Amino acid sequence: MPPPTDDTGGPPPRRLEHVLRSETPHVLGALVRRFGRFELAEDAVQEALIVASTQWPAKGVPEDPRSWLIRVGYRKMIDLLRSEQAAHRREQDAARADPVLVDPARPGPAVVDHDDSLRLLLLCCHPALSEVSQVALTLRAVGGLTTAEIAHAYGTTEATMGTRISRAKQTLRKAGARFELRDEDDVAGRVSTVMRVLYLIFNEGYTATGGDRLTRTDLTTEAIRLARMLHDLLPADTEASGLLALMLLTDARHAARTDPDAELVVLPEQDRTRWDEGMLTEGLELIERAWAHERVGPYQLQAAVAATHVQARTAAETDWPQIAALYLWLERLQPTAPVRLSRTVAVAHAFGPRRGLALLEQLDRDHRLSEDPLVAQRAHAVRAHLLDQLGEHDRAVEEFRAAGALTDNETERRYLCRRSRRPAPEG
Known part of the structure; x- marks a missing residue:
C-alpha cells in the first residue's frame, strides 16, 4: 500500500517533517565522521534538508531517505570545502575518489554507522562548551530545531541564539574537537x-x-x-x-x-x-x-x-514516606538545592507541615535555599504552603507574593497570586 499523501500527491507535511527531523542526526553524524568538520557539515545538512523539502512533496519520500540525504549532503559538503582554499586539494581528491557523490538519486548504500548519533550527541556536549551552548547545539544539530524555534523556546532573539550557536561551533573547532572518541576521553x-x-x-x-x-x-x-x-x-x-x-x-x-x-x-x-x-x-x-x-x-x-x-x-x-526515603537517598548521591527542597516537600507530606517547615528552615540556614537562583522561587512557594497549612496565613501571603515576584511564567504567577488573595479558612 503506498504511503498517504497530501493534495499534491506527495507525503503529508507532518510525515515529511518527522522524517527530516529524525534523520538529521544520522546524516550529520555521517558527514562529520567522513570530513571531521562539524560547522561545515551542519551547513551541508541544512542545504540537503532544503533540497529534500523542495523535492519530496512532489516526488515522494525516497525508499531510503537517510542514504538520499547523505549523498546530497556529501555533494553540498564538497561544494563548501571547495570554497576554502586551504582544503581545496585534499577534499577535491576525496570527491573524485567517491562515486556516490556524483548523483544524489543514484542507488546504493551510503556509509552509516549506528553509533554516529551517539557520537554526535557527545560532540555537542563537549566540555569546552558552556551548558547553555551544549543545550542550544544539541537542539540545533541533533534535534533538528531551527534557530528561531530554539530562540523562541528560551525567550531570546533569533539573532542572539544564532550568535550563540555559531560561537559554539567555533569553540569546538578551536578546541580541536574530533568526532572520534579517543581512549583517554572520559566517555x-x-x-x-x-x-x-x-x-x-x-x-x-x-x-x-x-x-x-x-x-x-x-x-x-x-x-x-x-x-x-x-x-x-x-x-x-x-x-x-x-x-x-x-x-x-x-x-x-x-x-x-x-x-x-x-x-x-x-x-x-x-x-x-x-x-x-x-x-x-x-x-x-x-x-x-x-x-x-x-x-x-x-x-x-x-x-x-x-x-x-x-x-x-x-x-x-x-506513599510519601517512600518518596521521602528516595529523596534522602538521592540527596546523598546528588546534594543539590532542588533535591534538598524536594525532600522537604516529601517530609512535610509524610510527617506533617511543622516537621517539613523545620527542615526547610534548617536547610535554608545551612545552604541558603531562599537565595539560590535555582530554587529561590520554589522555596518561597513551599514555605508559603506550609505556613498556610499551619494557620500562619499572613506570613503565607507574604511568601506567596515573594514567590510570584520571582517567576516569569505567567501561569505560575497567576496561581501564586490567587493563593495570596485566598481568604484564610474560618475557625
Whole structure:
C-alpha cells in the first residue's frame, strides 16, 4: 500500500517533517565522521534538508531517505570545502575518489554507522562548551530545531541564539574537537553530560522559565525523542533508561496540569483519568527493568519517585514516606538545592507541615535555599504552603507574593497570586 499523501500527491507535511527531523542526526553524524568538520557539515545538512523539502512533496519520500540525504549532503559538503582554499586539494581528491557523490538519486548504500548519533550527541556536549551552548547545539544539530524555534523556546532573539550557536561551533573547532572518541576521553563522563543536557531541555519544556504558557511541548517532545534515541543507543545503561522513564512518567501528567482556562492545577488536585496511560505503562516498565540492576543512579531514583506518584490511585494514597526515603537517598548521591527542597516537600507530606517547615528552615540556614537562583522561587512557594497549612496565613501571603515576584511564567504567577488573595479558612 503506498504511503498517504497530501493534495499534491506527495507525503503529508507532518510525515515529511518527522522524517527530516529524525534523520538529521544520522546524516550529520555521517558527514562529520567522513570530513571531521562539524560547522561545515551542519551547513551541508541544512542545504540537503532544503533540497529534500523542495523535492519530496512532489516526488515522494525516497525508499531510503537517510542514504538520499547523505549523498546530497556529501555533494553540498564538497561544494563548501571547495570554497576554502586551504582544503581545496585534499577534499577535491576525496570527491573524485567517491562515486556516490556524483548523483544524489543514484542507488546504493551510503556509509552509516549506528553509533554516529551517539557520537554526535557527545560532540555537542563537549566540555569546552558552556551548558547553555551544549543545550542550544544539541537542539540545533541533533534535534533538528531551527534557530528561531530554539530562540523562541528560551525567550531570546533569533539573532542572539544564532550568535550563540555559531560561537559554539567555533569553540569546538578551536578546541580541536574530533568526532572520534579517543581512549583517554572520559566517555562515561560525556554521556553523563548528554543526559544532563536532555534533562535541562525537558525541564525547560515542562515548566517554561517565562512566557504565557506553563509548558513548551515542543521541547518536552524533543527531549523525550532524544532520550529515547540515547536509550536505544545504550540499552544497557540503566541511567539512560531511568532518564527516559522519568520523562515519560512526568510528561504523562501534562494534560491534567492545567484546567480548561489554562490555569495551573497542582498535582494533588489533578484529574488522574487525564494522565496518559500509554506513557505511564512504558515508563513503569522501563524503571522496573532498570531497578533490577544493582547500580542505582540519580535518574533512576527520580524516576522511582515519579513512579510512586503515578501508582497511587488518589493523591491521599501516595506513599510519601517512600518518596521521602528516595529523596534522602538521592540527596546523598546528588546534594543539590532542588533535591534538598524536594525532600522537604516529601517530609512535610509524610510527617506533617511543622516537621517539613523545620527542615526547610534548617536547610535554608545551612545552604541558603531562599537565595539560590535555582530554587529561590520554589522555596518561597513551599514555605508559603506550609505556613498556610499551619494557620500562619499572613506570613503565607507574604511568601506567596515573594514567590510570584520571582517567576516569569505567567501561569505560575497567576496561581501564586490567587493563593495570596485566598481568604484564610474560618475557625
